[in-house]
Amino acid sequence: xxxxxxxxxxxxxxxxxxxxxxEIDAAVRxxxxxxxxxxxxxxxxxxxxxxxVEGRTCVAVNSGTSALHLAxxxxxxxxxxxVVVPSFSFAATANAVRLAGAEPVFAEIxxxxxxxxxxxxxxxxxxxxxxxxxxHLYGHPAPMGGLTRLAQRHGLAVVEDACQAHGAALHGxxxxxxxxxxxxxxxxxxxxxxxxxxIVTVPDEGHARTxxxxxxxxxxxxxxxxIVGANMRMTDxxxxxxxxxxxxxxxxxxxxxxxxxxxxxxxxxxxxPPVADGARHVYxxxxxxxxxxxAVREAVQEELRTLGVGSAVYxxxxxxxxxxxxxxxxxxxVSDRASEEVLSLPVHPGLTPDDLAHIVAAAGxxxxxxxAAGAVGGRxxxxxxxx
Ligand SMILES: *Cc1c(COP(=O)(O)O)cnc(C)c1O
Numbered sequence: 198x199x200x201x202x203x204x205x206x207x208x209x210x211x212x213x214x215x216x217x218x219x220e221i222d223a224a225v226r227x228x229x230x231x232x233x234x235x236x237x238x239x240x241x242x243x244x245x246x247x248x249x250v251e252g253r254t255c256v257a258v259n260s261g262t263s264a265l266h267l268a269x270x271x272x273x274x275x276x277x278x279x280v281v282v283p284s285f286s287f288a289a290t291a292n293a294v295r296l297a298g299a300e301p302v303f304a305e306i307x308x309x310x311x312x313x314x315x316x317x318x319x320x321x322x323x324x325x326x327x328x329x330x331x332x333h334l335y336g337h338p339a340p341m342g343g344l345t346r347l348a349q350r351h352g353l354a355v356v357e358d359a360c361q362a363h364g365a366a367l368h369g370x371x372x373x374x375x376x377x378x379x380x381x382x383x384x385x386x387x388x389x390x391x392x393x394x395x396i397v398t399v400p401d402e403g404h405a406r407t408x409x410x411x412x413x414x415x416x417x418x419x420x421x422x423x424i425v426g427a428n429m430r431m432t433d434x435x436x437x438x439x440x441x442x443x444x445x446x447x448x449x450x451x452x453x454x455x456x457x458x459x460x461x462x463x464x465x466x467x468x469x470p471p472v473a474d475g476a477r478h479v480y481x482x483x484x485x486x487x488x489x490x491x492a493v494r495e496a497v498q499e500e501l502r503t504l505g506v507g508s509a510v511y512x513x514x515x516x517x518x519x520x521x522x523x524x525x526x527x528x529x530x531v532s533d534r535a536s537e538e539v540l541s542l543p544v545h546p547g548l549t550p551d552d553l554a555h556i557v558a559a560a561g562x563x564x565x566x567x568x569a570a571g572a573v574g575g576r577x578x579x580x581x582x583x584x
Pocket of ligand 1: 260261262263286287289290332358360361382383384394395
């Protein structure tokens, strides 16, 4: 790709949260209404979000982490229990388990989809295991068929971490409908946001009621506290913004999927993200593998930056190597390797056709400059496109 260095352009950001006039108008409307916490906007948001999860009951909270934490508490998971989680995820997945008083047990992922490998999960299940917590990482659904069968065989709960996967599905069934509970995040960089926020989806009213108590000091009637609860309520400003975003989510998701397919067919010399049979990938991240290790990846990122293309690494350190968890001493080579190779390129719905063409060209140039392209070929799985 000759002459790219001469090309000056604005940086294409790795993510681009939308805070437009509609979001601002919605926030102002709530502020002027005076009903700002756990009010009508929150109720409407919970009702409307139900459409994404086949009408399951939704309980809104103040973050995805709170959603995971309260989901575990509502299911009675805590001290003495183990929860099987992937190490290749955001730390919140394991943190929620520890916050609930339980212990995370890290299991290996599938090298293609980056989601939990059911065989590895089977090996991780022991006498104290109470739940499985699959993560639909990058917007790709985890293998819920195999995981649900395991959970049923061993009498375990399933809590889906769907924080990156609004609208993803497996064989037509949406994520958020497989587990005893599922959790979504509305942090600004997610596929839709509410500034901050989260939702737990549950199939039954009993757990929904417990979740509503837990998020609000254990109260249904004011000052008649029934259980020990936290304050993890969502504000109506957040919910109003979330409603605006939810109305646009499907259009944005289709745009992400179209963007991903342009990148899939254009990129050379990288392993583009494989999609499992029957999976609807919603591309929270478009994550490739850069062969050659973390130093080569760093050089690729540096060159991309020079060419005006933002990129990001999710996650440079698998959770089992972070300080709170390193003493567990687990050995997870597939997760380690993913952490050294993954690179997320822009895929957000704000990209223009011009941006996408530029990302493809810049990626080719960055691989050439970093000397990474020649390293491809050792890996036959996935859609490895030789340069
Ligand atoms: C974002 C995220 C969370 C936590 O959500 P917050 O709203 O940031 O608390 C949990 N798990 C995964 C996989 C995430 O990406």
